[in-house]
Amino acid sequence: MTGDFISPPSLKGRAALRRIVKRIMALVVFTLVVVILLAVTLAATGWFRRIIPFRGVAHEIAHPISPARLTPDIKTMTGDRISAAWIGHATLLINIRGKWILTDPAFSERVGVETPWIGVIGQRRIVEPALSMEQLPKLDIIAITHAHMDHMDLPALRKLPKDATLLVPNGLEDLTAGLGFSKIEEIRWGEEREIEGVKIYAFGARHWGERTPWEKKTRGYNSYVFSNGGKSLLFASDTAYTDVFGAVTKQRPVDAAVFNLGAYEPKWFRQAHSTSADVWKMFKQTGAKTLLPIHWGTFIISQETIDDPMLWLRAEAGAEFDGTVKIRYIGEVWRGGE
Numbered sequence: 425m426t427g428d429f430i431s432p433p434s435l436k437g438r439a440a441l442r443r444i445v446k447r448i449m450a451l452v453v454f455t456l457v458v459v460i461l462l463a464v465t466l467a468a469t470g471w472f473r474r475i476i477p478f479r480g481v482a483h484e485i486a487h488p489i490s491p492a493r494l495t496p497d498i499k500t501m502t503g504d505r506i507s508a509a510w511i512g513h514a515t516l517l518i519n520i521r522g523k524w525i526l527t528d529p530a531f532s533e534r535v536g537v538e539t540p541w542i543g544v545i546g547q548r549r550i551v552e553p554a555l556s557m558e559q560l561p562k563l564d565i566i567a568i569t570h571a572h573m574d575h576m577d578l579p580a581l582r583k584l585p586k587d588a589t590l591l592v593p594n595g596l597e598d599l600t601a602g603l604g605f606s607k608i609e610e611i612r613w614g615e616e617r618e619i620e621g622v623k624i625y626a627f628g629a630r631h632w633g634e635r636t637p638w639e640k641k642t643r644g645y646n647s648y649v650f651s652n653g654g655k656s657l658l659f660a661s662d663t664a665y666t667d668v669f670g671a672v673t674k675q676r677p678v679d680a681a682v683f684n685l686g687a688y689e690p691k692w693f694r695q696a697h698s699t700s701a702d703v704w705k706m707f708k709q710t711g712a713k714t715l716l717p718i719h720w721g722t723f724i725i726s727q728e729t730i731d732d733p734m735l736w737l738r739a740e741a742g743a744e745f746d747g748t749v750k751i752r753y754i755g756e757v758w759r760g761g762e
């Protein structure tokens with residue numbers, strides 16, 4: 425018998441497979457080493473704390489979602505006045521002389537990009553909503569200021585009852601189309617509407633409206649003045665410092681002003697968000713008696729510590745804090761005239 429010793433085909437295949445597995449293993453080990461080295465470097469230089477998604481993940485690993493400190497008693501919110509309950513982040517339940525308005529509803533565990541397989545990819549909330557969607561009263565208006573993930577929680581909007589009118593800025597048609605609302609009212613800067621007896625005036629802020637950085641579409645972003653029977657409330661959009669609120673409330677005086685606190689670190693965030701000192705200044709320009717600060721302590725969306733926005737506001741307001749700043753915790757209710 426002549427001829428070379430040649431491995432049978434099955435043995436050749438197995439050797440090739442072993443080589444591929446070895447290469448993959450080497451690649452995995454190499455990647456792991458790089459990731460560990462990078463993480464150690466980031467941690468050692470303090471950068472880990474500065475990268476916002478990492479801050480969120482670190483908090484998520486260390487803490488479960490805590491319950492809201494208070495549970496609003498909505499039965500006490502009706503009557504001939506304005507009252508408001510902070511549900512979390514920019515979600516405020518407002519009653520103006522019997523009419524219920526809910527702003528920027530965020531009830532989901534996470535806000536972010538919806539994906540078909542893993543669900544929502546984004547920040548997890550750190551506090552439960554103070555009321556579940558089932559505990560809400562029958563709403564008259566659901567008002568959206570803008571389409572950012574933390575202000576327009578699409579899964580929650582799909583679940584909310586559909587008898588309310590959905591009030592939105594211009595350029596959100598593609599997002600509102602699949603939500604199931606039959607009454608959708610688009611309102612632009614300078615326009616007025618009347619819904620269920622509530623007068624609504626929309627105007628601007630210093631912010632932007634696009635939902636994602638890669639979006640080409642122009643989307644509006646609104647601040648609102650809601651009024652009913654001589655009672656009125658300003659609900660400001662996310663904004664950098666601007667004197668527009670003072671100018672608007674000269675024409676349309678308000679009893680209370682709602683401002684979004686937080687998201688001012690790193691400093692370049694201040695191109696579109698305010699420091700607590702800015703909020704205090706803008707509030708003073710409105711001439712309102714009551715400040716209702718929201719939009720902090722719910723999602724980790726910036727670098728400042730969780731409590732910093734309210735501590736800074738307290739320091740800024742000084743002796744005026746107690747008489748003026750009426751909502752300090754998630755779940756707290758303010759009743760006008762008390």
Ligand SMILES: [Zn+2]
Binds near residue numbers: 570572575631662
């Ligand atoms: Zn925003």
Ligand SMILES: [Zn+2]
Binds near residue numbers: 574575662719
């Ligand atoms: Zn925001």
